[in-house]
Amino acid sequence: MARPKEFDRDEALHKAMEVFWSRGYEAASIRDLVEHMGINRQSLYDTFGDKHALYLQALDRYQAVETHKVFELLENTNSVRKALRQLFSGVAEGSLCQGQQRGCFMGNAMSELAGRCKATAARTSSNTAALEGAFYRALLRGKKNGELTAVRDPRAVARFLCSSLQGLMLMAKATRDHKALEDVVKVTLSVVE
Numbered sequence: 001m002a003r004p005k006e007f008d009r010d011e012a013l014h015k016a017m018e019v020f021w022s023r024g025y026e027a028a029s030i031r032d033l034v035e036h037m038g039i040n041r042q043s044l045y046d047t048f049g050d051k052h053a054l055y056l057q058a059l060d061r062y063q064a065v066e067t068h069k070v071f072e073l074l075e076n077t078n079s080v081r082k083a084l085r086q087l088f089s090g091v092a093e094g095s096l097c098q099g100q101q102r103g104c105f106m107g108n109a110m111s112e113l114a115g116r117c118k119a120t121a122a123r124t125s126s127n128t129a130a131l132e133g134a135f136y137r138a139l140l141r142g143k144k145n146g147e148l149t150a151v152r153d154p155r156a157v158a159r160f161l162c163s164s165l166q167g168l169m170l171m172a173k174a175t176r177d178h179k180a181l182e183d184v185v186k187v188t189l190s191v192v193e
Helices: 009-023 030-037 041-048 051-076 082-095 105-114 116-146 154-174 177-191
Strands: none
Touching: 009 030, 009 051, 009 105, 030 041, 030 051, 041 051, 041 154, 051 082, 051 105, 051 116, 082 116, 082 154, 082 177, 105 116, 105 154, 116 154, 154 177
């Protein structure tokens, strides 16, 4: 009879996500993962499969938890401008916090593995499309309620905002120059002013 698992699967997966998010796929060793997850090597393999399978599950977890926070902000804030300002300024502010300079896990995955791993490419493309869709719906809502009358092409602006958010997170990963990040935020938000 198999022994019952002595760890919380979701908690362990969340911890694996943090390791991959901070270190990337290649730099995260199995040893790093089991130590951070608080499980043994065999439990990792029995529960999640190999390192690559765990990585893909961690990407799914990121979309379910972290990307979902963006969706909620865009969907549940009355003012679209306020939601966008909160989102973009939050990235700039967060970059000043110790340990927060890790960028976007999906963006990191795009640059590290998507070009050579179809499963990673599918997940990052799906996440990008979902994010673009959330921006698009928010912009349409802003146009409908009269807040964003100057936005002429909501689909193009949604794509621009998606790209700008990824670029800002990448930039925030590499610099602690808050003024430079705020400049990016200011210019990005000017498209909805």
